[in-house]
Amino acid sequence: SYELTQPPSVSVSPGQTARITCSGDALPKQYAYWYQQKSGQGTVLVIYKDSERPSGIPERFSGSSSGTTVTLTISGVQAEDEADYYCQSADSSGTYVVFGGGTRLTVL
């Protein structure tokens, strides 16, 4: 079955830039989406269609794509950004949804 691979954890100091990667063979053909999950606060879409930012999401969140890897970048990380981040895409047919394993962002 198709898989998306994320690093289990990323740590940065406040004000630095965090980069979370997501790799998958179908990513050149399928869009990627990113979700933020904070404990007790629900799940929020932060990036859609690789690099678009939904209304209400701070500008410090951005997304990019290169070949089989997509990247979520958080510039000027704040303490409130500490959360689990999940990438999501589809298999090569575009029918079945797949999530990455998730990355815990720790703000030191």
Added chain:
Amino acid sequence: QLQLQESGSGLVKPSQTLSLTCADSGASISSGGYSWSWIRQPPGKGLEWIGYIYHSGSTYYNPSLKSRVTISVDRSKKQLSLKLSSVTAADTAVYYCARTIITMLQGAYFDYWGQGTLVAVSS
């Protein structure tokens, strides 16, 4: 701001059927203009897509769960529902409903999520 709320039994016995419903704060589920998904997350683990139902009524399920899952919309009750049969301890998870945007060009993604409801499978 759309608000989704999952509800159902929090404890299910092994081999029985898990049943959950999802209601929204507006009339989105009953309007027929949107697609809807169920997603789950075992304690301490990542997200797993269960399946979605198109606004047309067509359904697509995760191949690993397909034989046990039924997703439906009852527009008269304005509810989305999930049934998962023959459950085992491996089905213990927080279950989320989510509004789903699906297009041929974009694929599927989830723009609004419920808070989730924990279902434990235990005798």
